[in-house]
Amino acid sequence: MxxxxxxxxxxxxxxxxxxxxxxxxxxxxxxxxxxxxxxxxxxxxxxxxxxxxxxxxxxxxxxxxxxxxxxxxxxxxxxxxxxxxxxxxxxxxxxxxxxxxxxxxxxxxxxxxxxxxxxxxxxxxxxxxxxxxxxxxxLSPFKDRPLNRFLVGCNANMFASNYHGLHDMIEQTLGVRVYGGAGISMAAVMAGQLMAYFSYIQPWDYAAAKVMGEKLGYVLLTIEGKEPDFTHRQKVMFVPKAKLSTIQTYLSKT
Structure with a gap:
């Protein structure tokens, strides 16, 4: 290997x-x-x-x-x-x-x-x-802190439409950043510059970050909390395991 x-x-x-x-x-x-x-x-x-x-x-x-x-x-x-x-x-x-x-x-x-x-x-x-x-x-593993001390990366349309309560959740943080690329965004998550990333992407967009993120304390799941299927474009989240349940309390409101 x-x-x-x-x-x-x-x-x-x-x-x-x-x-x-x-x-x-x-x-x-x-x-x-x-x-x-x-x-x-x-x-x-x-x-x-x-x-x-x-x-x-x-x-x-x-x-x-x-x-x-x-x-x-x-x-x-x-x-x-x-x-x-x-x-x-x-x-x-x-x-x-x-x-x-x-x-x-x-x-x-x-x-x-x-x-x-x-x-x-x-x-x-x-x-x-x-x-x-x-x-x-x-790189260091994820370091936990309160939601209001993080920035979040998000697809612009998903944020604007409050998809599954994403806008509501991000309002509890320092704000949203939209970089226009899944790789750049998820690299920023792993570097500790963003808490999480939410988007509508293809398998080749998330495959690399999924492998690396697991080593650093992150999970890549669909917005519904399931494993992505690697067959088609899906709405996914790249989030810290330590924050998953907190994030899901907001996503479950819709």
């Missing part, structure tokens, strides 16, 4: 370098489901780079990835979960606040995850048997 982990850390930085070296070129931008659901040629090319490298070294492993319908059952064998550019809208509009994400699962059990904040050169990695680090500096 150590060899695979080190391979993944090297590969994700190579993907980040590939993105940065090609950002100077004009992007080909497509709309997927609607005008703010974007994909670029660089998303696709980065995914191709990741898959080609994995298949060269581990030809019998499987891939679950965001682009081009590359799907595989997370419970079936050795599965790499890839998000080549998480936060594509940020990438297109701001050229920052985006991440490359890789997770590795064996028969549905997460072995390690990686979130690489490309433009700040911060690599969050670990989970399973590995310590969770940012650029090889070990």
């Amino acid at each position: 150590e060899n695979k982990f080190q391979f993944a850390k090297k590969l994700i930085r190579e993907a980040g370098d590939f993105i940065k070296s090609n950002m100077v070129n004009e992007l080909e931008i497509e709309e997927k489901t609607r005008f703010d659901d974007l994909v670029t040629n660089l998303d696709k090319e980065t995914q191709e780079l990741l898959i080609a490298n994995i298949k060269q070294v581990y030809p019998d492993d499987h891939i679950l990835a965001e682009e081009n319908g590359v799907h595989h059952n997370i419970t079936d064998g050795n599965v790499w979960v890839l998000d080549p550019i998480d936060g594509t809208v940020n990438f297109v509009a701001q050229a920052t606040h985006f991440a490359v994400m890789i997770a590795y699962y064996e028969n549905g059990i997460g072995q390690f995850g990686l979130i690489y904040d490309v433009m700040t050169d911060l690599l969050y990695s670990g989970g399973g048997q590995f310590d969770v680090c940012v650029n090889d500096k070990k």
